[in-house]
Amino acid sequence: MQLGVNRPPDEIRGFSVAAGIVGLRRAMALCWMSMSAFGRSLAVSGAIWLVGPGLGVVPRAMEGVRNLAARQRELALRWSGVEIPGPPGPLPPVPEGASGAAARYRWIMSDPQTRREWVWVLVDPLAGAFFAFFPLALILSGVWGVFLAFFGVPLSVEWDGLWYQFIPIEGQATAVLAGVLGVLQLPLALWSAPRAVRRHALYTRSMLAPSESEMMASRIQHLATTRSDAVDTQMAEIRRIERDLHDGAQARLVAMGMTLDAAEHLLETNPEAVRALLIEARESSSKALEELRNLVRGIHPPVLADRGLADAVRALAMVCPVNTEVQVDLPGRPEMPVESAAYFAISEILTNVAKHSGADRAWIDIRYDRGMLRITVTDDGHGGADVSRGSGLRGIERRLATFDGVLAVNSPVNGPTMVTMELPCVLPSPKTTSS
Secondary structure, eight states, rough: OTTOOOOOHHHSOOHHHHHHHHHHHHHHHHHHHHHHHHHHHHHHHHHHHOOSSOTTTTHHHHHHHHHHHHHHHHHHHHHHHHHOOOOSSSSOOOOOTTOOHHHHHHHHHHHHHHHHHHHHHHHHTTTTEEEEEHHHHHEEEEEEEEHHHHHHHHHHHHOOEEEEEEEESHHHHHHHHHHHHHHHHHHHHHHHHHHHHHHHHHHHHHHHHHHHHHOOOOOOOHHHHHHHHHHHHHHHHHHHHHHHIIIIIIHHHHHHHHHHHHHHHHTTTOHHHHHHHHHHHHHHHHHHHHHHHHHHHHHHHHHHHOOOOOHHHHHHHHHHHHHHEEEOOOSSOHHHHHHHHHHHHHHHHHIIIIIIIIEEEEEEEEETTTTTTEEEEEESSSSOOOOOOOOOHHHHHHHHHTOOOEEEEOOOOOOOOEEEEEEOOOOOOEEESSO
């Protein structure tokens, strides 16, 4: 199967009047969008040759083209199951100090995706309209044939001859034959409508989809960015561990060493003072051990290593100030790096819920479906969470991007808030606990 092209919908593999009517409506919508593409092509062409405003008009016109192309991608996937990859990146930056039609044309041609969208918006009013209008043309032709069956003879006399496709209307017999042919075209139009819509989607994909080299370049850039983020995150984690060790356990161990040294000097002269110093040293060692345990839990919690993601998340829910329910459906354990990323992402989200949401309840749903670990955290708080404004959510997004994971936040004002995370992974080992 071709990459990005899913199995055709059921209405394309069979025939029904309802599917045909739906297909005709969709074909009419695509025809209208082809007319919109014609308007966009005029806007871009006019902006290229416009005298006065300079290069800045062209990006605004191309932004409208990109929005129209995004709408076509959405309809192709929803109506025909054809996935068209989006642009690898935003519009290229406008060069400063450039003016004239040549500079505007070079700006469009400098970026492969912008060039492709410009060519598409020029071609679509013809090629796209042809695919979309074909079933509608059959309907109009069929209705015209039925009309000629009743009124074709007098019209032929009045117009001094009349043809319907390859049939000359010379009498009632040929008029009836035109009517029969017109009637036969009506079910043909219903049959062809969903297929024409899918053909239009395939044509749109051939015009708009990035090439393999562009997709590879975008993939390499994404990997370079996520690798850089992962390195920065790792270095920040190392600095945090160093700081915690220096300010916590290391300081207590140094103090404990000084206390034992003082006890050694007082051992012969003041045994009671030595006893007090030993008690103090024991307390310092207990606190240092506790801090080391907390530090280890911050690096990789023992419950996560021993029991897996399900029990580790349940342990998080038990200590969360917000009443949290956990549902887990995992047929096995994810790989350790993915498991750790998911755990700390959930931990960060629960921390945000407790600190900022004002929620009374939260729900965590973890499941595995077709190579994807899907995690949903929902709360009944006041909402308003925004990835662009929250450093915690941005950190989670960067953590997941290292594994090609994605983060989606739906948090309207007044709530509820739903945070969805998806991580591609495999489950190599059977689960160790019940869900």
